[in-house]
Amino acid sequence: MINEFKIVNDIKELPFFLFYQGDYTLSPTESIIKVVEKHFAPTIKIANLKRLIYLLIESLQNIERYSAHVLSSEDFSLIYCDGKAFYIITQNTIYNDKVKDLSNRLNAIANKNQEELEKTYIQVLSSETKTEKGAGLGLIDIARKTKNNLYYSFTTGLDSYSIFNMGFSIPMDKSMDEITLDVIKTESIVKEFKENFKGNKSSLIYGGDFSTTFIKSLLDLLKTAKVNELNSKNRKTHHLLIEMIQNVKKHGVEIENGSRGQLFLEWKESGLHITTYNLIENEQSNRLIKKIETLNEADEESLKIISKDNLQDFNQQGGLGLIDVATLIFPRKIEVKTIKKPNLVSELMLSIHVNYE
Amino acid sequence: MNKNPYIIEAKEDTPLVVLEKKARENSILIQGVSMPENLFEFYTPLFETVLDFFKDDNISNMEINLEYMNSMSNKQILKLIKTVHEKSPSVKVVWKHAKQDDLIKLKGEEIQSIFPEIQIVLVEY
Numbered sequence: 001m002i003n004e005f006k007i008v009n010d011i012k013e014l015p016f017f018l019f020y021q022g023d024y025t026l027s028p029t030e031s032i033i034k035v036v037e038k039h040f041a042p043t044i045k046i047a048n049l050k051r052l053i054y055l056l057i058e059s060l061q062n063i064e065r066y067s068a069h070v071l072s073s074e075d076f077s078l079i080y081c082d083g084k085a086f087y088i089i090t091q092n093t094i095y096n097d098k099v100k101d102l103s104n105r106l107n108a109i110a111n112k113n114q115e116e117l118e119k120t121y122i123q124v125l126s127s128e129t130k131t132e133k134g135a136g137l138g139l140i141d142i143a144r145k146t147k148n149n150l151y152y153s154f155t156t157g158l159d160s161y162s163i164f165n166m167g168f169s170i171p172m173d174k175s176m177d178e179i180t181l182d183v184i185k186t187e188s189i190v191k192e193f194k195e196n197f198k199g200n201k202s203s204l205i206y207g208g209d210f211s212t213t214f215i216k217s218l219l220d221l222l223k224t225a226k227v228n229e230l231n232s233k234n235r236k237t238h239h240l241l242i243e244m245i246q247n248v249k250k251h252g253v254e255i256e257n258g259s260r261g262q263l264f265l266e267w268k269e270s271g272l273h274i275t276t277y278n279l280i281e282n283e284q285s286n287r288l289i290k291k292i293e294t295l296n297e298a299d300e301e302s303l304k305i306i307s308k309d310n311l312q313d314f315n316q317q318g319g320l321g322l323i324d325v326a327t328l329i330f331p332r333k334i335e336v337k338t339i340k341k342p343n344l345v346s347e348l349m350l351s352i353h354v355n356y357e
Numbered sequence: 358m359n360k361n362p363y364i365i366e367a368k369e370d371t372p373l374v375v376l377e378k379k380a381r382e383n384s385i386l387i388q389g390v391s392m393p394e395n396l397f398e399f400y401t402p403l404f405e406t407v408l409d410f411f412k413d414d415n416i417s418n419m420e421i422n423l424e425y426m427n428s429m430s431n432k433q434i435l436k437l438i439k440t441v442h443e444k445s446p447s448v449k450v451v452w453k454h455a456k457q458d459d460l461i462k463l464k465g466e467e468i469q470s471i472f473p474e475i476q477i478v479l480v481e482y
Contacts, residue, residue, distance in 0.1 A: 212370035212392055235458040238425060242392055246427055249394065308467055311435055320428035328460060 022202030
């Protein structure tokens with residue numbers, strides 16, 4: 001289970017949060033875009049959404065293009081929103097012999113003002129010269145669209161490759177003032193993640209809406225970008241995700257301006273670890289914990305009886321979801337942790353482990 | 358309700374439903390994904406539509422082929438089978454499930470054991 005509730009506290013006030021660390025060779029870009037696009041489409045102006053998606057595609061494709069793809073645990077993207085701006089942060093490994101060229105180009109961009117950037121953009125656009133990985137337009141375009149608010153760094157010292165970090169912010173609405181990326185805050189979040197998820201083959205952290213649209217985008221990601229993971233095409237994993245996510249949707253108390261809950265997926269050597277976090281009313285939390293205790297104590301036959309009884313009880317509207325979860329992961333158990341809060345709500349964290357099959 | 362077949366198109370979170378009257382048999386098909394956030398928005402009118410469409414007719418076949426079904430839908434599907442059986446006691450229910458889809462298979466077996474009086478056949482594809 002995730003290091004208590006520490007990570008959760010770092011991100012729970014954010015209305016949207018998506019971190020994906022893993023192998024970028026199978027292009028998770030499309031699925032990540034889908035999650036972001038579907039989340040924001042109902043609430044922000046189309047022009048702002050298009051700008052966000054465009055910059056996100058450029059950033060994610062940079063990872064795909066430039067990553068040395070030697071250590072998937074070092075490649076990640078992080079997209080979050082604090083109600084004022086969107087923040088995009090990426091990291092990837094890069095071969096040492098490519099560092100100089102990229103670094104030179106970024107330094108050249110950093111020294112330009114907006115007018116110079118526009119001019120350079122037009123020049124490169126109409127130029128015949130192309131860099132090895134493309135026209136070199138992507139980075140210039142990110143810089144001009146973010147008013148050159150681009151943070152980047154290289155960390156050398158590894159065998160034949162270095163770590164490249166890049167980040168920027170864009171206001172949620174074009175008319176708003178530019179907001180600079182808080183590098184210290186971002187680095188602290190990233191550090192926290194890396195410490196907690198060290199050793200994972202891949203990790204995904206999400207905070208946002210828990211709608212069916214999100215579930216479908218997530219299942220798409222599993223079927224495409226995670227196709228090499230044993231459980232990704234497995235319906236059992238999909239059913240478990242649906243129930244765990246809908247559980248958050250059903251019981252999660254919405255945090256003002258924050259997300260309804262959080263989802264943590266960790267691909268480990270032995271299988272997939274799924275954790276959900278949400279606030280829940282105390283009364284409901286007590287009932288839920290009692291129920292999970294009963295399910296965890298039950299043997300396979302008892303679970304069947306509990307399920308059958310619940311299914312036939314038309315007066316009871318819910319409750320079947322966790323029974324299904326307990327049945328599908330048996331003999332493993334549902335892990336549960338809660339912290340009581342002063343205002344009649346509790347913090348609830350549920351975790352399950354799905355073995356590779 | 359004059360249309361035959363009567364079709365409710367599938368949506369992101371609700372299944373395709375086809376109600377059809379033929380010379381020899383009348384059938385219901387439920388196919389796709391059933392995980393609506395608001396369950397009753399979909400299922401309450403569905404019950405009414407089924408009973409209205411087959412008002413004076415017997416229902417001979419009911420095929421349920423769901424890729425994903427959330428736990429709440431499970432209860433509604435069970436209720437629908439019960440309702441259809443009460444109207445047409447000789448109805449044959451075909452419960453389809455993908456190979457290795459343990460949950461959908463298990464749900465079919467569960468419904469079989471709850472309603473031993475209904476002819477429910479599990480078909481793997």
